[in-house]
Amino acid sequence: KAGVTQTPRYLIKTRGQQVTLSCSPISGHRSVSWYQQTPGQGLQFLFEYFSETQRNKGNFPGRFSGRQFSNSRSEMNVSTLELGDSALYLCASSLGKGGEETQYFGPGTRLLVL
Amino acid sequence: QKEVEQNSGPLSVPEGAIASLNCTYSDRGSQSFFWYRQYSGKSPELIMFIYSNGDKEDGRFTAQLNKASQYVSLLIRDSQPSDSATYLCAVGNTGGFKTIFGAGTRLFVKA
Numbered sequence: 001k002a003g004v005t006q007t008p009r010y011l012i013k014t015r016g017q018q019v020t021l022s023c024s025p026i027s028g029h030r031s032v033s034w035y036q037q038t039p040g041q042g043l044q045f046l047f048e049y050f051s052e053t054q055r056n057k058g059n060f061p062g063r064f065s066g067r068q069f070s071n072s073r074s075e076m077n078v079s080t081l082e083l084g085d086s087a088l089y090l091c092a093s094s095l096g097k098g099g100e101e102t103q104y105f106g107p108g109t110r111l112l113v114l
Numbered sequence: 115q116k117e118v119e120q121n122s123g124p125l126s127v128p129e130g131a132i133a134s135l136n137c138t139y140s141d142r143g144s145q146s147f148f149w150y151r152q153y154s155g156k157s158p159e160l161i162m163f164i165y166s167n168g169d170k171e172d173g174r175f176t177a178q179l180n181k182a183s184q185y186v187s188l189l190i191r192d193s194q195p196s197d198s199a200t201y202l203c204a205v206g207n208t209g210g211f212k213t214i215f216g217a218g219t220r221l222f223v224k225a
Binding site: 042045 | 158214215218
């Protein structure tokens with residue numbers, strides 16, 4: 001079974017631009033969670049989607065948004081990029097029972113904002 | 115107080131020794147507990163999960179959970195240099211539909 005895939009793997013943007021990241025979960029998984037990982041803050045929860053509905057959201061500004069499609073693929077968007085948005089963005093998929101379940105992580109998208 | 119706390123380390127142990135990694139959490143409603151390993155430049159991968167109080171063993175790894183003390187630990191027996199990585203403790207709560215990760219403990223196993 002194919003694992004979680006994320007595209008693109010690397011991205012360089014400038015301040016003020018926007019970016020869209022994509023995540024394809026493991027086949028059969030209906031839950032997708034997004035995390036931001038930085039050296040100083042560790043893994044920070046962004047949001048979780050299940051059946052196209054956002055079930056929970058972390059403490060990030062409204063510039064961070066996401067969505068999930070009917071095939072469970074998910075995208076996250078960051079608008080008006082700031083230097084502090086430079087990070088590794090990870091998505092993880094699971095069957096969909098939320099926090100109780102094991103999550104499987106994708107390889108991540110490394111975003112650099114200049 | 116952080117929701118999930120870990121000693122950032124680094125924790126250094128000699129090859130063949132037991133490495134002990136600890137984690138505390140603040141939400142008493144937490145029901146699932148995970149240990150992930152993350153090599154530098156890679157994404158986290160699951161080592162073990164534990165839901166009930168007590169010990170759970172899988173090969174060289176043993177997870178221990180004490181819900182009364184809100185404490186989770188991971189023991190790695192016969193540590194190998196390939197175990198050198200950052201270990202992330204994660205706590206899940208059904209009602210919140212989210213998993214909270216600790217900042218991780220860096221482990222170095224010296225050959």
